[in-house]
Amino acid sequence: MRKATEPTLVSIDGAGEGLTELRRSVGGAVLAPADAGFDAARRCFNALVARRPAVIVRCLDAGDVARAFDFAQARALEVAVRGGGHNPAGHCVCEGGLVIDLSLMRGVEVNGDARTACADGGATWLDFDAATQRFGLVTPGGVVGSTGVAGLTLGGGIGHLTAQHGLTCDNLVGAELVTPDGTVVSASPDENPELLWGLRGGGGNFGVATRLEFRLHPLRRVLGGRLSYAGTGVRDALRRFRDLAARAPRDLSCEAVLGLDEALAPTLTVAPCYTGPDGDPEELRALRTARGLAHDAVRAQSFLAQQHVFSPGYGVDRNYWKGHFVRQLPDELIDELLDRIVALGRPPGQVLIESLHGAPKDVDRASAALGFRDAAFNISVMAAWLDAALDEQSIEWARATAAALEPWSVSGGYMNYMQADEPIERVRAAFGDEAFERLQTLKQRYDPDNVLRRNQNIPPLR
Ligand SMILES: Cc1cc2nc3c(=O)[nH]c(=O)nc-3n(C[C@H](O)[C@H](O)[C@H](O)COP(=O)(O)OP(=O)(O)OC[C@H]3O[C@@H](n4cnc5c(N)ncnc54)[C@H](O)[C@@H]3O)c2cc1C
Numbered sequence: 001m002r003k004a005t006e007p008t009l010v011s012i013d014g015a016g017e018g019l020t021e022l023r024r025s026v027g028g029a030v031l032a033p034a035d036a037g038f039d040a041a042r043r044c045f046n047a048l049v050a051r052r053p054a055v056i057v058r059c060l061d062a063g064d065v066a067r068a069f070d071f072a073q074a075r076a077l078e079v080a081v082r083g084g085g086h087n088p089a090g091h092c093v094c095e096g097g098l099v100i101d102l103s104l105m106r107g108v109e110v111n112g113d114a115r116t117a118c119a120d121g122g123a124t125w126l127d128f129d130a131a132t133q134r135f136g137l138v139t140p141g142g143v144v145g146s147t148g149v150a151g152l153t154l155g156g157g158i159g160h161l162t163a164q165h166g167l168t169c170d171n172l173v174g175a176e177l178v179t180p181d182g183t184v185v186s187a188s189p190d191e192n193p194e195l196l197w198g199l200r201g202g203g204g205n206f207g208v209a210t211r212l213e214f215r216l217h218p219l220r221r222v223l224g225g226r227l228s229y230a231g232t233g234v235r236d237a238l239r240r241f242r243d244l245a246a247r248a249p250r251d252l253s254c255e256a257v258l259g260l261d262e263a264l265a266p267t268l269t270v271a272p273c274y275t276g277p278d279g280d281p282e283e284l285r286a287l288r289t290a291r292g293l294a295h296d297a298v299r300a301q302s303f304l305a306q307q308h309v310f311s312p313g314y315g316v317d318r319n320y321w322k323g324h325f326v327r328q329l330p331d332e333l334i335d336e337l338l339d340r341i342v343a344l345g346r347p348p349g350q351v352l353i354e355s356l357h358g359a360p361k362d363v364d365r366a367s368a369a370l371g372f373r374d375a376a377f378n379i380s381v382m383a384a385w386l387d388a389a390l391d392e393q394s395i396e397w398a399r400a401t402a403a404a405l406e407p408w409s410v411s412g413g414y415m416n417y418m419q420a421d422e423p424i425e426r427v428r429a430a431f432g433d434e435a436f437e438r439l440q441t442l443k444q445r446y447d448p449d450n451v452l453r454r455n456q457n458i459p460p461l462r
Contacts, residue, residue, distance in 0.1 A: 019055065022071050028060040028104055041101065042093050048318040048391070049090025053080065056099040062210045065100055065121075066182035069208075072098040073180070073451065080454045081204050084124045084148025085314075088321045089420040091204075091454050100208055102150070110135050115216040116173065121209045123149045129307050137216035138303055140165040143255070143271070143310050150209045155416035155456070156201050156370050158378060160224065160273035160306055163253040163358030164217075169200035169370065170363050171215045177207030180451035188213075198442040201370025201431070203415055205439070205458045206446040223274040223281065224306040225297040230261060233292015234268045235338060238353075240286045241270055242329040245355035245376065249283045251276035253358070258341045258351040266341050271309050272298060317348065317384040320395045321417045322402035324409035325375030329353070333408050337379075340401040349385065349394070351401070354378040369439055371432040372411040379405055380417050415456045427456050437461065 023030045031038045032055055041056050054077060057068040072079045078097030085092045085103075093099055102122030108131035110117045117132050117139065126145035132138055140161035142152045157168020165171060174188040175196065185207060187195040198206060229237040241256045257269045274281050279300070288296055326333065337351055356375055365373060372378070383398040385391075412429030413422065428436045440461035443450070448460050 018071065018075070022055070022057070022067070025067050026057060026059065026064040028064050029058040031056040031058065042099070043085070043315045044090045044092050045086045045314055046088050046090050046317075046319040047315055048320065049093065051090065051093045051095040053094055053099045054096050056082075056101050058101045058104050060104055062176070062178045062184050065178040065208045065210060066184075068098060068100045069178070069180050069182055069451070078454065079180070079451055081208055081452065083122055083151040084146060086144070086147040087151060088319050088417060089456075091420070094454050097454075102148075102208070102210075105210065108132070110137065110216070112137065115218075116213055117216055118211055118213045119149045120211060121150050125149060125152070125307065129304055132216055133220070133302070133304055135216075136218055136220045138165075138219045139171045139214040139216050140168055141307075142168070143307070144312065145307050146314060150212055151204065152416060153212060153214075154199055154201070154203045154209065156372075156414065157416075158255075158354045158356070158414075160222075160253050160271070160309075161217075161219075161275070162354075162356065162360060163248070163250060164275055166359035166363055167368075167370070168214075169368055170360065172196070172200060172212060173215050174213035175199055175209050176211040177209050177446075179207040179446045180449065184210075185446065194438075195442060195446070197367065198369050198439050200368030201415065202439045202442070202458060204455045205443055205452055207452070219275060219303055221300055222303055222306050223279070223284070223298060223300050224272060224309065225299050225301065226295070226309060227270045227272070227287055227293060227298060228295040229268040229270075229290065229292040230294045231265065231292050233290060234258075234266045235334065237268050237270070237287065237290040237292050238334050238337075239331065240290050241268075241353070241355075242334070244283060244286060245329075245357045247283070248357040248361075250358050252281070252283050254355050256353040258337060258353070259349070260341060260344060260347045262347070264342065264345065266338050268292075273306055317386060318388070318391065318394070320383045320398045320419060321380055322398045322419065323352075323378065323380035323413055323417060324402060324405045325356075325372045325411045325414065326377050326379055326405065326408040327374065327410045328376050328408065330408075333405070336404050340381075340397075340404055343401075344383075344397055349383050349397070352378075352380040352382055354380075369431055369435050370415075371430060371435055372414070375410050378414050380414065381405075382417075418456050422456065424457070424459075427458065430456075
């Protein structure tokens, strides 16, 4: 453990003078509201969140992060941490506070022989996959390339290779953090292993991760893409998706998205990612021959192409997400989901169903803080809309739909998809009581003043 920097003597006589000193003391950039680029820098994925911080510090290294913490704490400014800016709760930005922005820290270093990669705290999955694919290696990440590696990993991480290689955090083997008092802490199986355990699911509660190290696996090509279904076959196709996941193929990850077409009828998109040797795998045949298949865009492609299967716009839609892990997906629940998507009454908006079969179940449960390994699926109700006049109605649809899933719920909701209004009981349920209290003990150790509270918060144990 070391200090990232000697304490900076930042003047606290007025914001202007302090800002000049802050600009001088950091290697990166400091953006105040009057600066060019400030408005773009404060935007987050969810257009429903439009906060205006007092200052954004674009850090270059751990020293800059420590100086930013110093500056904020000297002025009692709230702190937000920005990685890829994709958190649907808009946790990457705060009103009137200081944003520690890691978007200039995007390096990824690969050790092909050791099959490991180190990502800087602001790297995105596009940065990561581009670097590791040069070596024909991967780690299971998120399905949208612009999402932050750190943010996604610290909340768990579900994606195209979950069945094959587990959750993203299961592949996290080390990290370097700057805690709010400016201390640099390492976490690995040999050094602070309890912190490594907490980072596997506990979110950005303990410090700013400036470096994350991952285990890699060989992979270049996959059989992937999308299968689209429409009409009366949607129900049958969703059942086949469910049955496929129940057979738990280890070389096939799969997620499904229910939506609405312009005629307000349900549609289904299934995105498989098969990494086995077969050109026409038996596991996929039931899906590819299902009634209602409107378009089969599954093909052999590079892993990088697979990572472009979903590419939503950034900062365009207003979003409100709410969901549950479920133990199973029985026919009644499928019918409920179809009724609820019709009740939405207009596109866009969707229900995402991510299968958790395969490798996540193999992992020693004691290795990670997160607590949803018994779930069969993560179901996320994702209201998305453009017009502010639809705020109330859209949020209500997401809440009511999530409430309809509750009878099948297990392990609370997924931290990575939670909005800011989730009660602490839901955050606690995502871990279970015992793990939550262990996380609170870690929080007490690394962030006793709860400086990092703009997140799915784990308050320090008192
Ligand atoms: C379009 C889209 C696609 C997504 N796809 C997936 C997916 O496939 N699988 C999945 O599991 N999740 C997915 N997510 C959810 C995503 O993983 C989480 O919302 C995650 O928090 C986003 O991380 P970020 O760095 O991009 O976001 P940000 O909003 O920048 O950060 C969110 C929070 O993460 C923490 N954080 C970020 N970087 C650091 C760091 N370096 N050190 C410490 N804390 C940090 C902070 O608490 C921060 O407030 C998706 C979200 C969106 C909007």
